[in-house]
Amino acid sequence: MIQPTAASAEPAPSLRPLPIDVVSIQSQVVYGRVGNNVAVPALQAQGLTVAAVPTVVLSNTPHYPTIHGGPVPAAWFEGYLRDLSARGVLPPLRAILTGYLGGPEQAQALGSWIGQAMEVQPALRVVVDPVLGDHDHGEYVSPGMADAYRRHLLSLADGLTPNGFELAHLTGMAVNRVESVVAAARTLLTGRTQWVAVTSAAPDTWAHDEMQVVLVTRTQAEVIRHPRIDATSKGTGDLFCATLTGYWLNGASVPQATAQACRQVVRALRHTQQGQCAELLFPPMATRQDDGQPQAHERDVRQFTYQIGNGDLSMQPAASHLMRAYARQPVSFVRGSGARLWDDQGVEYLDAIAGVAVTSLGHAHPEISAAIAQQAGTLLHTSNVFRIDWQERLGERLCALTGMQRAFFCNSGAEANETALKLARLHGHRKQVANPKIVVMENGFHGRTIATLSATGNLAKQGGFEPLLPGFLHLSYDDIEAVRQAAEQSPDIVAVLIEPVQGEGGIRVARADYLRELRALCDQHGWLLMLDEIQTGMGRTGAWFGYQHAAITPDVMTVAKALGNGFPIGACLARGAAADLFSPGQHGSTFGGNPLACRVGCTVLDLMTRDELPRRAAVLGARLLDSLQKALGGHPNVNAIRGQGLMVGIELDRNCTELVGRALAEQRLLITVTRGSVIRLLPPLICDEMQIDDIVVRVARLLASNVAKNAIVEAAAQTIVGR
Numbered sequence: 001m002i003q004p005t006a007a008s009a010e011p012a013p014s015l016r017p018l019p020i021d022v023v024s025i026q027s028q029v030v031y032g033r034v035g036n037n038v039a040v041p042a043l044q045a046q047g048l049t050v051a052a053v054p055t056v057v058l059s060n061t062p063h064y065p066t067i068h069g070g071p072v073p074a075a076w077f078e079g080y081l082r083d084l085s086a087r088g089v090l091p092p093l094r095a096i097l098t099g100y101l102g103g104p105e106q107a108q109a110l111g112s113w114i115g116q117a118m119e120v121q122p123a124l125r126v127v128v129d130p131v132l133g134d135h136d137h138g139e140y141v142s143p144g145m146a147d148a149y150r151r152h153l154l155s156l157a158d159g160l161t162p163n164g165f166e167l168a169h170l171t172g173m174a175v176n177r178v179e180s181v182v183a184a185a186r187t188l189l190t191g192r193t194q195w196v197a198v199t200s201a202a203p204d205t206w207a208h209d210e211m212q213v214v215l216v217t218r219t220q221a222e223v224i225r226h227p228r229i230d231a232t233s234k235g236t237g238d239l240f241c242a243t244l245t246g247y248w249l250n251g252a253s254v255p256q257a258t259a260q261a262c263r264q265v266v267r268a269l270r271h272t273q274q275g276q277c278a279e280l281l282f283p284p285m286a287t288r289q290d291d292g293q294p295q296a297h298e299r300d301v302r303q304f305t306y307q308i309g310n311g312d313l314s315m316q317p318a319a320s321h322l323m324r325a326y327a328r329q330p331v332s333f334v335r336g337s338g339a340r341l342w343d344d345q346g347v348e349y350l351d352a353i354a355g356v357a358v359t360s361l362g363h364a365h366p367e368i369s370a371a372i373a374q375q376a377g378t379l380l381h382t383s384n385v386f387r388i389d390w391q392e393r394l395g396e397r398l399c400a401l402t403g404m405q406r407a408f409f410c411n412s413g414a415e416a417n418e419t420a421l422k423l424a425r426l427h428g429h430r431k432q433v434a435n436p437k438i439v440v441m442e443n444g445f446h447g448r449t450i451a452t453l454s455a456t457g458n459l460a461k462q463g464g465f466e467p468l469l470p471g472f473l474h475l476s477y478d479d480i481e482a483v484r485q486a487a488e489q490s491p492d493i494v495a496v497l498i499e500p501v502q503g504e505g506g507i508r509v510a511r512a513d514y515l516r517e518l519r520a521l522c523d524q525h526g527w528l529l530m531l532d533e534i535q536t537g538m539g540r541t542g543a544w545f546g547y548q549h550a551a552i553t554p555d556v557m558t559v560a561k562a563l564g565n566g567f568p569i570g571a572c573l574a575r576g577a578a579a580d581l582f583s584p585g586q587h588g589s590t591f592g593g594n595p596l597a598c599r600v601g602c603t604v605l606d607l608m609t610r611d612e613l614p615r616r617a618a619v620l621g622a623r624l625l626d627s628l629q630k631a632l633g634g635h636p637n638v639n640a641i642r643g644q645g646l647m648v649g650i651e652l653d654r655n656c657t658e659l660v661g662r663a664l665a666e667q668r669l670l671i672t673v674t675r676g677s678v679i680r681l682l683p684p685l686i687c688d689e690m691q692i693d694d695i696v697v698r699v700a701r702l703l704a705s706n707v708a709k710n711a712i713v714e715a716a717a718q719t720i721v722g723r
């Protein structure tokens, strides 16, 4: 041990200490680019001054056949830190960065020194990279390090940068999916710790040739996807952590700094790959003018934000200017054909939801595309002030199919139902009912406008939008006694609005008898029977419309979704007295029924008729149900498999909303989950038999892996919900 010389003396008090921005405590190698050999230049490149404390001194990384050196002795290590304090480094110090440590005793010494440093400099930022190992090499530190981090360092850090392997080791939780990474990382947000940036995170959800960093804070999680570059060089974690720290100290927010660190790592790896070098090569520094903005070649680093709250993780690009109304999946489709879709990475998917019962003719149907192009080149819109020939034609076609007499055209399902609700109230007032009531069903779904939301029997969807509209009576579905009792008790009832199969409500099929009895009750009391065929209509259930299975005719019915195969259109159809309730000026829509929408509607009807798609839906639906029963009938988590035509639900014994993301990532399959536990399948009606069988195979595989992962998923979900 070197002793101070006899002549040692403090420098003159008028001389200030060398200003140090960052103390970087990492491994020191003679040859190679890891630890301080990476962190120091990365920090210096950002204009920061660095004091480098070695934890181990090695000739090179242990990946080479020769290696000399080892951990610095405890007395030396503690001395380095003490002497930094003695040199007056602490008061102006801005950050401490730690990387690979030589053993648990170093962690302990470091923890107590950081505690002292914080007393001198409370604004000090501490970033701890809890180095333990990685997925490729397993654990490569001395035993007891995970525990030492937990005991001495984690809660002192403002930010942590574990990789996925380290996060799993530190928390004892599985971290294969974003949700579980978030759940695990949140357990580390204790003490001072405000953020955890997890590299190589959630491998189950990596897209083709991509990896991701998940940055978890108390309120949100940023998912930063970046290309996976095949380079074997070490030190990328050290570069990531130092670059992040540098950007953060220089004023970037943690999410911005994290994204910049990802970009820097990608640049370095590309540069290393191009240089065919065994060790990490530093690319030339990014020029000033890119100033936080990705350069063209770096735009493939993409950032998404999950909001954490109500137990849900909803995800959209961090820079998005869209309202957070949707919990979006991190997939963006750019092309479709029939039942197939391709994302922006070129990955192919099988579509088993058809845009939620919309693209029944499949994606990019050439005849639909041609009709749109032709009409767009002729006439798009005039307004309902004038006669619209295509609207007349579509009205006539729909009435011929349904037995209705008049149509009102609008742009969506909710608007079609609004129209029906207005008709019901007019009908009531004609009958001198001052406060007309409409019977609707529990778990029914009719749209998101205030009136249709009031009609919707789902408290979760209604919550927060009170006061809802009065005038609705919610009864249990498929229960004729409930309607009979209501008829006796409420003379104000004027109409019933019901879905023949509840779609959002978990694929519940009303019995044909029930619908017939409902028809009879409506006739008996002079109520309008109004059928919401928005999801069930246009062939979906194996008949043109769901009520046709019960051989009844409604007074009012609504259609939308598949009527435009993706082009927005809705319609409310009526017969009898209901068809003549509106007089001019009582209802209207600017866009509703314009030439383009109605021409598309006519083309959809032409194609569905020509290709006999309702019948096809019946045949394929029977095949789908049958194969699902065979494949999943005995599955321990499957409670029921039910449906009508190509509208099929698989009810599980537990919440399974996470399956939507897993189906995309693991099976390249689009599904939805309704009511939390029902997998809903709504494949396009143009599917071929092989595609139907393929859906079954992919769902079965998904559920097979679900059994193994259930415990993990539940633990993660509980951790998220419980916070």
Ligand SMILES: Cc1ncc(COP(=O)(O)O)c(C=O)c1O
Pocket (backbone or CB within 6 Å): 356, 412, 413, 414, 415, 417, 445, 446, 447, 448, 499, 503, 504, 532, 533, 534, 535, 536, 560, 561
């Ligand atoms: C049965 C039913 N009614 C109404 C709607 C609302 O349709 P839109 O989203 O077009 O307003 C939907 C949509 O899912 C539906 O399934």
